Amino acid sequence: MDNESKPVVLSVEDVGVSFRMYAKGLRRTALPVIRSLGLDVCAGEILAVIGSSGSGKSLLAHAILGILPGNAEVSGTIKYNGKTLTSALQKQYRGSEIVLIPQAVDWLDPLMRVGKQVIGTKGSKEEMQRAFARFGLSPETERLYPVQLSGGMARRILISAAIVGEPKLIIADEPTPGLSVDLAKETFLYFRELADRGAGVLLITHDVDLALHFADRIAVLYAGTTMEIAPTRDFLSGADALRHPYSKALFDALPQNGFRPLAGSQPYAGDLPRGCMFAARCGMRTDACFADVPMRSLRGGEVRCIHAT
Amino acid sequence: MRLEAHHLDFRYPKTDKWILKDVSLTVGAGERLALVGPSGSGKSTLSALLSGCLAADAGTVLWDGKPLPVKGYCPVQLIRQHPELSVNPRRKMGKILCESWTPDKALLEKMGIEERWMTRWPAELSGGELQRFCIARVLGPRTKFLICDEISTMLDVITQAQIWRLILDVTVQNGLGLIVVTHNPALAKRVCDRAIDLTDINAARP
Ligand SMILES: Nc1ncnc2c1ncn2[C@@H]1O[C@H](COP(=O)(O)OP(=O)(O)OP(=O)(O)O)[C@@H](O)[C@H]1O
Ligand code: SF4
Ligand SMILES: [Mg+2]
Numbered sequence: 001m002d003n004e005s006k007p008v009v010l011s012v013e014d015v016g017v018s019f020r021m022y023a024k025g026l027r028r029t030a031l032p033v034i035r036s037l038g039l040d041v042c043a044g045e046i047l048a049v050i051g052s053s054g055s056g057k058s059l060l061a062h063a064i065l066g067i068l069p070g071n072a073e074v075s076g077t078i079k080y081n082g083k084t085l086t087s088a089l090q091k092q093y094r095g096s097e098i099v100l101i102p103q104a105v106d107w108l109d110p111l112m113r114v115g116k117q118v119i120g121t122k123g124s125k126e127e128m129q130r131a132f133a134r135f136g137l138s139p140e141t142e143r144l145y146p147v148q149l150s151g152g153m154a155r156r157i158l159i160s161a162a163i164v165g166e167p168k169l170i171i172a173d174e175p176t177p178g179l180s181v182d183l184a185k186e187t188f189l190y191f192r193e194l195a196d197r198g199a200g201v202l203l204i205t206h207d208v209d210l211a212l213h214f215a216d217r218i219a220v221l222y223a224g225t226t227m228e229i230a231p232t233r234d235f236l237s238g239a240d241a242l243r244h245p246y247s248k249a250l251f252d253a254l255p256q257n258g259f260r261p262l263a264g265s266q267p268y269a270g271d272l273p274r275g276c277m278f279a280a281r282c283g284m285r286t287d288a289c290f291a292d293v294p295m296r297s298l299r300g301g302e303v304r305c306i307h308a309t
Numbered sequence: 310m311r312l313e314a315h316h317l318d319f320r321y322p323k324t325d326k327w328i329l330k331d332v333s334l335t336v337g338a339g340e341r342l343a344l345v346g347p348s349g350s351g352k353s354t355l356s357a358l359l360s361g362c363l364a365a366d367a368g369t370v371l372w373d374g375k376p377l378p379v380k381g382y383c384p385v386q387l388i389r390q391h392p393e394l395s396v397n398p399r400r401k402m403g404k405i406l407c408e409s410w411t412p413d414k415a416l417l418e419k420m421g422i423e424e425r426w427m428t429r430w431p432a433e434l435s436g437g438e439l440q441r442f443c444i445a446r447v448l449g450p451r452t453k454f455l456i457c458d459e460i461s462t463m464l465d466v467i468t469q470a471q472i473w474r475l476i477l478d479v480t481v482q483n484g485l486g487l488i489v490v491t492h493n494p495a496l497a498k499r500v501c502d503r504a505i506d507l508t509d510i511n512a513a514r515p
Contacts, residue, residue, distance in 0.1 A: 052465045054435020136348075148324075151390065151459075152348025177462035178390070180347050180492050206465055209495070253470040255495035261471035265421045265438065 006042035008082070009169050009200030010064065013038055015076035017059050017068065017224075030073070033059055033269045034224040037076075038295065041169070041200040046191055048211035048232075049204045050250065051221030052266045057204045058103055060221075061173045064202075065100050066090030080169065093169075096122060099162040103173040103204075107158065108146040114157045115142030123164030131160035134190070136183060151178040159187055163194070170194060170201045176210065188214040208254060212236055220247045223266050223277035230301035243303035245282050276305065310373045311337040312385060312454050312486055317358055317368035318513075319351075328354050330513035332368070334505070338453065341480070341487040343497035346507035351515050352490045353390075355507065356458045359488070360387035372454065382409060384453040388460045392439040396431045403427035406442050410449030419475055420445050437468040444472060448479045454486040461496070473500055 017034040034056040041047045049057055062068045064078055066087050078085045080093065090098075109117055118128045132141060135156040146154060159175055170191065176184040188210050191201045195216075205211050211218060212235050220228040227244045234241040239248040252258040264281040267273055273280065275290035282289070284307045295304045312335070319329040328351045336342050346352050357363040359370055361377040370377055372384055389395050396405050406412065406427070417424075420441045431439055440460065447455065455476070461469040477500065480487050491497050497504055508514075 050465070053437030053463065053468055055465075150349040150353065156348075174463065178348060178459060178492065181494065183348060184492070206462065208466060250466055253466040255466075255470070255493065255499040259470045259473070259499055261474055262467045263421070265423065266435075 006044055008040050009043050009080065010202065011040040011077075011079045012060070012064070013077040013079070015060070015063065015074065015078060017056065017063055017075075018073050019069075020071045020073065029270075031269045032224065032272070034063070036295075037221075037224070037226055039219045039226060039229060041202050043198050043200055044195050045217070046195050046201040046203055046215045048215035048218045049202060049221060050206065050208055050211060050218060051227070052223070053206075054266060055221040056224040057221055058173050061100060061171045061202070061204060064171055065094055065098065067094075067100075095120070096165065097168045099165075099167040099170055101158055101162045101170070101172040101175045108154060110146050112145075113142065114144055114146060114149070118142075118157060118161045118164060120161060120164065127164040128160065131164060135160060135186060152180070152183070155179060156183065156187075159190075163190065166197075166199075167194070168199050170199060171204075172201065173204045174206065175203075176205065176207055184210055185213075208235070208250065209256075220244060220250065222246050223272070224269065225277060226295060226302075226304060227278065228301060228303045228305075234301065243298050243301055243308045244278075244305050245284055245308075246278050249281075278305075310453065310486075311335055311340075312359065312488075313369075313371040313374075314355075314359060315369045315371070317355070317365045317370070319354060319358060319363070319365050326515060327513040328515045329358070329365075329511055332507075332511050334359075334510060336454075336486050336488060338486045339480075339484050340503075341489070341501040343501035343504035344488050344490045344507060345492070345497065345504055349515060350507045351511060351513070352507055353458050356387055356456045356488070356490055360385045360456050362387055382451050384451065385456065386447040386452045386454070387456045387458065388440075388443055388447060390459040390462065392436060392443045393431065395443050396439065398431050400431075401427065402429050402431065402434065402442055405431070406446050408446055410446070410451065412445050412448065416445060416448065416475075416479075419478075421471060437464045440464065441468075441472065444476065448476075448483075450483065452483075452485065454488075455480065456488045456490075458490040459492070462492070469496075 015037045018030045018032040021029050021031050063074050137156055155178055175187055192214050195201050215232050217231055218235055219226055228247045239251045242248050249262045252260045262281055276293045279285045279289045288306055293304050293306055295302050314334045317329050317332040320327050344352050358365050361383050377383055422441050489501055
């Protein structure tokens with residue numbers, strides 16, 4: 001897809017998120033969980049965000065929606081349709097033009113029947129019924145309370161609640177764990193339709209297989225920053241087409257590929273190395289990797305690695 | 310030795326809908342079974358019954374021909390999808406890890422559990438890091454059977470591969486039986502030697 005010609009719905013520019021924490025004796029420290037993160041989503045596009053557990057994917061979603069906890073500090077710029085998203089604008093668009101499908105299922109109101117929650121303030125009963133039919137929820141589900149749902153049912157309720165109405169930007173945070181392959185496909189297919197009608201979709205997922213089938217581009221996150229942004233076809237053609245050593249390692253770890261793990265673990269936000277965040281686990285590391293590593297363009301994508309070719 | 314379920318019936322308290330009806334199942338030590346089935350079909354509920362975390366309304370669960378112990382360590386251990394719900398938030402990781410046995414250094418190294426995490430609180434670790442503790446703490450010699458209920462869906466694929474490799478090593482080494490609840494067919498194929506669809510052995514239609 002040619003992104004140059006499509007308007008940019010969401011742009012995240014050099015964003016950082018850090019938490020103010022109290023260390024011993026009321027000393028305040030800042031825990032930088034996201035650093036120099038940049039990506040954008042065009043109208044009509046699904047951008048999948050994959051990457052390590054704990055790399056800040058949910059926090060990125062919460063930063064866009066303006067719903068981070070009070071002790072979080074955001075730097076950098078987030079724009080929606082070219083306008084900087086201030087907290088007033090976030091509030092105005094949240095739940096109507098910009099919607100979140102949250103990762104945690106405890107976002108549902110425990111005291112309200114789920115049908116009512118799906119209709120919300122902007123939907124209609126017909127829309128709710130259509131969403132239920134589409135996601136394989138029986139009509140009786142409408143009358144249940146959240147505790148009566150299985151994990152997979154709760155997830156489908158959250159998806160239904162987000163998509164009634166006609167959102168312009170959908171931020172989906174791990175929408176499919178616990179769903180069968182068919183239901184997960186149905187969900188992604190729905191995102192595809194919304195995108196084809198002109199919405200932008202930011203899809204955070206560990207389900208690389210499904211992302212590969214439905215996303216236009218893929219952003220790879222590690223330790224709070226973007227490591228690579230690549231067209232989906234590069235992931236389909238295999239590790240060689242990818243740019244960053246971490247993206248290649250993700251590819252090789254899939255059960256249908258090598259199922260190969262990678263020694264070591266992601267650095268902790270309170271204890272970050274200098275230079276490349278991936279250096280400790282990288283086989284291509286040289287001394288030069290311990291200096292600043294900026295994002296750069298390479299073969300029609302972007303990569304944060306000085307040795308990538 | 311084997312894990313047997315005979316004619317299990319179950320419904321959640323104060324509801325009249327049967328989730329499981331007449332469910333029977335046998336898995337031998339050393340066997341690796343994938344338990345599959347649509348969302349809401351009762352896989353998590355069955356996992357909880359098989360590990361003694363829930364009690365059946367009728368029917369029996371036997372390990373090695375005897376009912377699961379009501380007190381003391383259960384030889385059938387369940388690892389759940391959400392590690393943050395499975396640990397005591399007011400205990401440091403070092404304590405949590407050694408709740409039922411003391412894993413050796415080699416195992417911790419293989420799991421990618423770092424020494425300096427031991428003094429942290431659960432909230433200071435990511436989901437993937439925390440799940441490694443939840444797994445390591447049940448891999449001791451007293452565990453004879455492991456039930457993994459969607460333990461890796463929230464993890465990136467590298468961590469998944471790492472953790473599954475290790476679980477497989479330990480199950481082979483200690484001769485453990487394994488039930489894996491998963492929606493990922495590629496994973497089921499990698500990890501298990503056979504699969505059962507719960508809807509095929511469940512007379513209830515939840
Ligand atoms: N506390 C509860 N009270 C009443 N009903 C419940 C409760 N917990 C679960 N259920 C019901 O039990 C059924 C099975 O739930 P369970 O979580 O075991 O399904 P599952 O197969 O694991 O589903 P999923 O794959 O979606 O997580 C569901 O129909 C659900 O509505
Ligand atoms: S910058 Fe260096 S350490 Fe980082 S990924 Fe590239 S080669 Fe590896
Ligand atoms: Mg379940």
